Amino acid sequence: MRRLFWKEWQERRIWIAIWLLTGMVTTALGKGQDVCDIGWMGSSWMNIIPLMALLTGLGGYGSELRGGRATFLYSRAVTWKQILAAKLLLGLAVVAVSVLLNAAAGYLFLPAEYHHLITLHGVLSGAYLVGGLSALAFVLGLAGSLVLPGLAGGLLVVVGWVVIMNVLALFGRSESLFGPILLLLAPLVGGFLLARFGVTLHGMARVRRFALIVLAFAAVGAALDYTPPAAYLYKKLNSQVGAGPESYYNVLFSPDARYVYLERSINRQLIPCLVRLSDGWFSFIDSSSYENRWLENGAFLTMKSAHRTVGKPDTEELHLWQWQGQNLRSIQIKNAGSLGINYHALSPDGRRLLLGESNQLLLCDLTTGKTRTPAKASETKLRILYRREPNKIHGLLWCWWQTNDEIGYLDPFTKKRVLVPLPALSEP
Amino acid sequence: MLKPSIALRLLWKETCQAWPWYVFGALLAVLAIPLMLPDRLIGWKGQVRDYPWMLVSLAMSVRGALLAAQRTRQSYAAAHFSLHPERMPAFAFAVNLLGVLLLGLAAGGWFAAHRDPLLLAPIVFFFTVAFLLGYVTAAVFGKSYAGIVAGIPWLLFFYQMFSDQLRTPKSPNVDLFYGTFDQVLMYSGCLVGGLLAVLFLLISHRLPLIVRCGGMVFFMALGLASSMLIGNEFRGFGQNNDYYTISAQRLATGDGARVVEFIREERPQPFYTLHFTDYRRGREARQRVTVPYLLLGFDGPDSLLLIGQRRWEGRMHVVRWRLTENRVEPVFAFRIRRGALHAGLADSSRHIVSLRPDGRFAALQLPSLLGEYAADLWLLDLRQQHARLVLVDQPGSSLAWQDDYLVAGTPVPKRISLTTGKAGPFPIILQEVRR
Numbered sequence: 118m119r120r121l122f123w124k125e126w127q128e129r130r131i132w133i134a135i136w137l138l139t140g141m142v143t144t145a146l147g148k149g150q151d152v153c154d155i156g157w158m159g160s161s162w163m164n165i166i167p168l169m170a171l172l173t174g175l176g177g178y179g180s181e182l183r184g185g186r187a188t189f190l191y192s193r194a195v196t197w198k199q200i201l202a203a204k205l206l207l208g209l210a211v212v213a214v215s216v217l218l219n220a221a222a223g224y225l226f227l228p229a230e231y232h233h234l235i236t237l238h239g240v241l242s243g244a245y246l247v248g249g250l251s252a253l254a255f256v257l258g259l260a261g262s263l264v265l266p267g268l269a270g271g272l273l274v275v276v277g278w279v280v281i282m283n284v285l286a287l288f289g290r291s292e293s294l295f296g297p298i299l300l301l302l303a304p305l306v307g308g309f310l311l312a313r314f315g316v317t318l319h320g321m322a323r324v325r326r327f328a329l330i331v332l333a334f335a336a337v338g339a340a341l342d343y344t345p346p347a348a349y350l351y352k353k354l355n356s357q358v359g360a361g362p363e364s365y366y367n368v369l370f371s372p373d374a375r376y377v378y379l380e381r382s383i384n385r386q387l388i389p390c391l392v393r394l395s396d397g398w399f400s401f402i403d404s405s406s407y408e409n410r411w412l413e414n415g416a417f418l419t420m421k422s423a424h425r426t427v428g429k430p431d432t433e434e435l436h437l438w439q440w441q442g443q444n445l446r447s448i449q450i451k452n453a454g455s456l457g458i459n460y461h462a463l464s465p466d467g468r469r470l471l472l473g474e475s476n477q478l479l480l481c482d483l484t485t486g487k488t489r490t491p492a493k494a495s496e497t498k499l500r501i502l503y504r505r506e507p508n509k510i511h512g513l514l515w516c517w518w519q520t521n522d523e524i525g526y527l528d529p530f531t532k533k534r535v536l537v538p539l540p541a542l543s544e545p
Numbered sequence: 546m547l548k549p550s551i552a553l554r555l556l557w558k559e560t561c562q563a564w565p566w567y568v569f570g571a572l573l574a575v576l577a578i579p580l581m582l583p584d585r586l587i588g589w590k591g592q593v594r595d596y597p598w599m600l601v602s603l604a605m606s607v608r609g610a611l612l613a614a615q616r617t618r619q620s621y622a623a624a625h626f627s628l629h630p631e632r633m634p635a636f637a638f639a640v641n642l643l644g645v646l647l648l649g650l651a652a653g654g655w656f657a658a659h660r661d662p663l664l665l666a667p668i669v670f671f672f673t674v675a676f677l678l679g680y681v682t683a684a685v686f687g688k689s690y691a692g693i694v695a696g697i698p699w700l701l702f703f704y705q706m707f708s709d710q711l712r713t714p715k716s717p718n719v720d721l722f723y724g725t726f727d728q729v730l731m732y733s734g735c736l737v738g739g740l741l742a743v744l745f746l747l748i749s750h751r752l753p754l755i756v757r758c759g760g761m762v763f764f765m766a767l768g769l770a771s772s773m774l775i776g777n778e779f780r781g782f783g784q785n786n787d788y789y790t791i792s793a794q795r796l797a798t799g800d801g802a803r804v805v806e807f808i809r810e811e812r813p814q815p816f817y818t819l820h821f822t823d824y825r826r827g828r829e830a831r832q833r834v835t836v837p838y839l840l841l842g843f844d845g846p847d848s849l850l851l852i853g854q855r856r857w858e859g860r861m862h863v864v865r866w867r868l869t870e871n872r873v874e875p876v877f878a879f880r881i882r883r884g885a886l887h888a889g890l891a892d893s894s895r896h897i898v899s900l901r902p903d904g905r906f907a908a909l910q911l912p913s914l915l916g917e918y919a920a921d922l923w924l925l926d927l928r929q930q931h932a933r934l935v936l937v938d939q940p941g942s943s944l945a946w947q948d949d950y951l952v953a954g955t956p957v958p959k960r961i962s963l964t965t966g967k968a969g970p971f972p973i974i975l976q977e978v979r980r
Contacts, residue, residue, distance in 0.1 A: 131686075147914040155937045160916045228882040228914065230921075230934045362970055368954030370945035377954070377973065390975075397974040413799035462801030471801070517801035517824045525824055534827060 121195065121203035128180055129173060133211050136169035137218055140247070144219040145226035151243030152223035153234035163247065166219070170212065170251035174258020177204045178316065182262075187316045201312045208255040215251060216244040253301075260308025264327045265320060277304065294351045299338035303331040371411040376440065378409055378417060391417060393440055400445045402438065414467030415440070416483060435472070437483065448486035450479075464518045471524055475499070475512030478526055480539070491537055492516075494529035502530070555633065559640045566608045567648050570672075573597040573604070574652030598668075601652065602675045603696050605645055609679030610692020612641055616684070635747045638680065645676045670736060677739025681765050684746050685758045738768010796840040796849075805840055805849055821849065821868055830871045836862070837890060841907050842900030850876070850900060850927070852909060854886040861886065861932070863907075863925065877930035881923075888912045899944035899951075906963055908944045908951050913937050922953055924966060935961045936968045 126133075143149030148162035181187040181200075190200065220240050227235070261277070307330035315323045341347055366380040366387055375394055380387040389406060392399040406419035417438040422431040435450040450472070462471045471491075472479045476499060478492040494512050502511040516526040523538045576597045616634035649669035657665040675696060683692030742764035749757050794807040802825040810816040810833070819832040838853035841863070849866040851873075863876040889896030889911035897910040905928050913919035920940040925932045935951075936959060943954035951961040958971040 151915070153915055153937065155913075155915055155919060230881060231915065231937075234934070234937060362957050362972075364956040365958070366956065367942050368956065368958055369943045370952055370954050370958075372945060374945035374947035374952045377958070379954075379973075392973060392975060394973065397976045399975045460797070460801065462797075463799045465800050515801065515804065515824065519802075519825055527824075534824065 118199055118203060121199060122207060125203050125207045129176055129207065132169070132173040132176055136166070136173050136211060136251075137215055139169045140166045140215045140219045141222040145222040147223075147227060147231075150216065150219035150223060150247040152220055152227065152240050153231055154236045154239035154242070155234070164250075166215070166247055167250040167254035170208070170215075171254035171258040173211070174208060174255040174260075175262050177208075177259040177262040178312075179262050181316060182265075182320075191317065197313055197316070201309075204259060205256070208259065209252060212248050212252045212255065216248040219247065220244060256308070257304055260304045260311075263308045263311040263315065264323050293338070293342040294347050294354070295341035296335070296338035299334040299341075300331075303334035306334070307331060367409075369409060369411065371415055371417075372413060373415065376411070376415055376417070378411070391438055391440075391445060398443065398445075402447075403436075406436070412461075412463050412467075412470070414463060414483075416467075418461075437470075437481075437486075439483070448483075450481050450486065450488060460515060462517050462524075464521055466521050468521075471516045471518070473513055473516045473526070475510070475514075476529075478513055478516055478524075480524070491524060491539070492526050492535070498530065552636070555636050556640060559637055563608065563641060563644060566604055567644050570601045570604050570648050571651060573601045574648070574655065601648075602671055605648075605672045606675040606679035606696025607689075607693050608641065608645075609676040609681075610683035610689045610696070612637060613680045613683035613692060614687070614689035638743060638747070642673070642676065645673050649673060670733070674735040674739060677736070677743065678765070681739060681742045681746075681761050684743075685761050734770070734772030734774070735768045738764050738766070738771065741768070794840050796842065798843060803843065805843075807838060807840060819851070819866065821866070823868075830866075830868050832866060832871065832873055834873070837886065838864075839886070839890070839896070839898050839909070841898050841909075842904075844900065844904035844927075850904070850907065852886075852898065852907075852925075854881065856884055856887050859883050863927065876927065879925075879932040881932075882914060885911050885921075897941065897944055899946070901946045906946070906951070908953075910941060910944065910953075912940075922961070922968075924951060924961060924963070926963075933966050935966045938968075 140149055143160075143162055143165055144152070148160040149166060150163065181190060191197070220243070223240075223243075224235060304327075307327045310330065311323055311327060315326060318326075363381070366382065367378070367389075369378040371377065377392045377394060378389065379392065380389045382388075386404070388401055388404055389409075390399045390401045402419070403421055406421050408418075408420040410418050412418060419436050419438070421434045421436055423434050437448050437450060439446050439448075450470075459475070460473045462473075464470070468483055470481045470483055472481065476494045476496055477490060479488055480491050481488045492513060499511055502509075512529045514527050514529075514532070516524060519525045519536055523536055525534055525536045527533070528535050574597065612634075616637070646669065649672040650665075652672070653665035653668035656668060679692040679696050681692075683689050686692070742761040745760045745764055746757060749760060752760075793809060795804065796806075797804040802823065804822050804824070806820045808818045808820055810818055817834050817837060819834060819838070821830040823829070834853075836853040836855055838851040841850040841852050844850050844865065847868050849868060851864050851866060852861060853864065854861045859880060859882065860878045861881045862878045864873050865876050866873050896912070898907065900907045905926070907925040907927060909923040909925065910920050911923070913921045915937055918939060919937055921934055922936040922938070922941070923932050924935045936953065936955075938953070938955045938959060941953040941955040941959075945952045945954075947960075949963045951963060952971055953959045953961065953968075958973060959968050960971040961968045
């Protein structure tokens with residue numbers, strides 16, 4: 118066995134060195150094996166480490182399959198088990214060394230601010246993930262090298278990878294369990310059987326046997342997935358997967374953290390809702406809303422595209438949501454269109470809202486929903502200005518509240534401050 | 546120089562040997578035009594569209610590897626033409642390189658006509674670099690097998706770097722010239738490195754094998770490193786990368802009365818202007834700065850807090866802008882990795898700042914070093930003048946303050962204690978209400 122190990126080491130050492138080095142460099146750059154406790158969010162560049170393991174594995178039986186070397190090797194006092202064990206154990210030993218070196222590289226080279234995140238759990242889970250994937254990739258590579266040597270074996274793995282990914286995606290859509298497991302197991306079993314019975318066979322015979330085994334496993338997996346236990350197990354496993362805290366999308370807290378807007382995934386659709394955090398009361402709102410934002414008074418402003426008339430383009434509507442006691446009140450701000458996307462200003466007492474666009478200002482009373490237009494820019498004049506100076510921005514550029522009863526804006530043409538006192542909107 | 550008759554015969558030999566690769570590549574490239582694939586085929590699995598491109602790239606890598614592996618073998622041509630032994634591989638390399646370039650131009654041009662002109666240069670470069678990578682690796686290891694497997698990481702790189710670009714419908718907002726030049730500049734590092742490596746191989750036949758291999762690896766690594774450097778630091782023709790990736794910012798009080806804008810100056814670069822306007826009092830203040838800043842928030846009626854970092858500096862600076870005196874003064878600085886702020890400014894979806902209304906604490910979310918989909922959340926204690934990294938999680942959409950906690954709008958919302966800096970889940974118990 119010692120001599121077999123030595124032979125394997127002599128043949129594989131360049132690839133092993135590349136494998137180890139790749140792992141250490143990617144981890145030192147923060148893109149490889151996780152050492153911090155950050156769950157599944159590690160970099161996708163981590164996959165380069167299992168890839169190197171795959172390439173090392175691919176060389177496994179390559180040298181034996183050329184020039185009748187296998188026949189020579191089996192003529193010596195060694196069994197097929199010893200040859201397979203030497204190749205496998207060398208790879209698994211490198212997996213262990215690799216994860217240890219990666220962890221050391223991660224610890225030594227990660228920037229200081231991340232050091233307090235390095236925990237035993239983080240190191241172990243990163244090592245478990247990278248080690249597991251590398252071991253699987255190495256064994257898959259070894260299985261590939263048993264079928265065809267060198268270039269052809271490499272291509273076989275590439276083609277196999279594409280096929281497996283696509284078939285797994287198909288299985289994923291049909292909620293399968295045994296199919297993907299058996300499909301992953303098939304190359305391993307095929308490789309094992311070829312190591313026992315097929316090393317001295319002709320190349321095409323090995324390919325035929327390997328293909329038969331993979332197809333048989335895929336067929337058995339697909340057949341098993343139609344049985345009731347498969348459906349039961351799938352449901353049970355999935356219920357355990359989703360047992361953690363609910364995950365949301367686009368979580369927008371109000372500035373005072375009393376309310377939150379979030380999107381829940383229900384039946385693979387994102388449904389937005391508003392939540393009052395003090396008691397958890399929530400209400401779903403229109404799923405077509407966009408340009409969502411909180412105002413300082415705890416009101417929530419959303420834009421929505423509405424289809425009103427057949428044959429005419431969608432119109433934009435501005436909606437305001439406010440909690441009043443136990444109820445969530447929604448008002449549509451009339452004539453607002455897309456106003457307020459550019460800028461808006463809330464009165465200091467939080468009762469009125471100014472919405473602005475380049476050619477118009479709109480004042481909205483938040484208690485009644487009534488609106489009026491305190492300033493408007495002549496569109497003809499603006500068009501002339503844009504023609505004269507196309508690279509400049511013209512129109513009403515900004516508005517503000519001078520006091521609760523007085524608004525200010527920049528004149529669209531002179532750019533000077535203009536102050537306008539306001540009568541209460543509720544009065545005619 | 547080669548005699549024309551010999552050159553023509555060698556060209557015919559190369560054409561006979563190589564035509565299936567280029568026909569295969571061209572067919573795949575034509576197949577790759579997403580417009581030519583029916584929607585039902587690509588509907589649920591967009592990545593189907595990327596496979597043809599990846600396979601062409603891999604095919605070019607394989608072609609290069611086979612060519613390099615054949616270079617030392619005796620062939621009919623070497624035995625029958627009166628040629629220097631190194632000339633025939635050089636000729637074969639040149640002809641195939643030309644073939645790859647033509648294929649890239651044809652496929653890229655076809656794609657440019659149907660989809661997006663910006664992608665012409667990357668397609669040419671990706672194919673050519675794949676070819677060079679296969680050739681150099683196979684030449685170093687002396688086996689076509691090594692060259693083929695070197696093509697696989699390239700394929701993955703291709704998938705990650707290029708496929709998103711292929712899927713984007715069009716790039717109307719990108720300046721065509723700058724965009725194309727950016728891409729060319731970035732990938733040219735790989736191309737020049739690969740060409741240098743092959744040139745070194747062709748002229749170094751008297752050196753020991755180990756030196757030849759080492760030299761090729763060195764040139765290839767140099768090319769890759771320069772590409773990465775160009776991509777990260779100097780991307781853009783005649784423009785400062787920071788200048789164009791850092792967007793303008795505007796911060797206003799809720800009533801609109803006080804506004805601060807962070808503006809990029811047109812000239813001279815790379816200066817930025819901080820422009821404060823108090824519309825209520827009719828007052829203005831301007832500061833010209835060379836460091837890109839994030840606007841943290843107003844700290845009282847007369848002060849604004851900013852946070853900034855020079856790209857190569859391993860520290861982040863918190864500064865206060867005294868608005869009445871128009872004076873910028875440092876508050877404190879803390880250690881952070883180099884380029885952290887620029888990573889955030891370049892990716893607007895992952896940077897958020899928030900200042901607690903009393904101005905005592907601030908929070909800063911930036912892209913994390915630890916993963917493409919992770920973000921670092923920093924808690925800044927402005928009174929004690931220190932900062933700490935309190936959370937690495939998926940990027941949150943918002944930050945808010947609740948009593949002694951910072952609340953982060955991460956997919957599983959988190960609550961961070963302001964005293965201990967410990968992060969825990971922020972429970973949201975939902976009860977539906979009628980409206």
